[in-house]
Amino acid sequence: MNKLIAGSCCALLLSTAPTFAASIYRCSDAAGNLTFTRQGCPIDQTAQIQEAANPTPSSGKAVPLAKSKGRRKTPKEESARSLTVVGAQDDGCGNRITGSARRDALIKKQIHPGMTRTDIESTFGTPDTVATRNGQMQYRYSNAKGRTRTVTFDENGCVRGKR
Template identity: 80%
Template sequence: MNKLIASSCCALLLSSAPASATSIYRCSDSAGNITFTRQGCPIDHASQIQEAVNPTPSSGKAVPLAKPKKQRKTQKEEPTQGITVVGAQDDGCGNRITGSARRDALIKQQILPGMTRTDIESTFGTPDTVTSRNGQVLYRYSKHKGRTRTVTFDESGCVRGKR
């Protein structure tokens, strides 16, 4: 008898499918507040049964989160006559160096007229000495073998060209 009951219980457990969806009640009161619950709604609330689907991870089935809205057909815009540039970036030195020339100079550790102090400091680091004379700033970099490199900046903080 016990063996029969045990085998019947095992058969029932193995034959039941795992629950992948749960009924949830959507309750709304007279003020428009919405509550979701599994126990049911109070008497004075409007109720609606929602099916909540929670697939197992890696089940391979895509679950859409929301239905995409259909895109409206837009009217074709008439082509404009030209492009107008509203603003441009100014490096403070009159944009004497293009972006690619600036990058090449920084990589090759070259000093070009029109570079900014931040360009020089990002390439060579902080200077060993800084002197200021007549509104001009001099950065001096000393190497180990006695060689020095001097960079002169104008009043705007831009590298000056050779005279």
């Protein structure tokens, strides 16, 4: 008899549908700070009950993540806004090379006109020799096969282009 009662209690417990929603309290204080809790809000804060639905994946109808508010702007309205650049970074070399081209060159160990000495040193390390000729600095790098690579900088410390 006890086994029958225990079995039917287990069957009742297992047959109940799981709950996927909970009541959540949205508490806001005088400074506008928000807190979400399941225990309720302190007395000095305003409380608002929100239903939080957390369905199991593949349990049925899709739940939207966000609802759109108002109408969407047309491309004509978006292009009407103007762009104002407050400040731009100057690399000291006249910004002859863009940030993405600089990153690609550093990764591929390439040398492009407009790169700085810092770029070259971070890519190739400390030069084997440093020479100055006609007021221009030259870095020389040698590899194990005996090949040398010479990088010439202008008076601003920027890689010069080939003539």
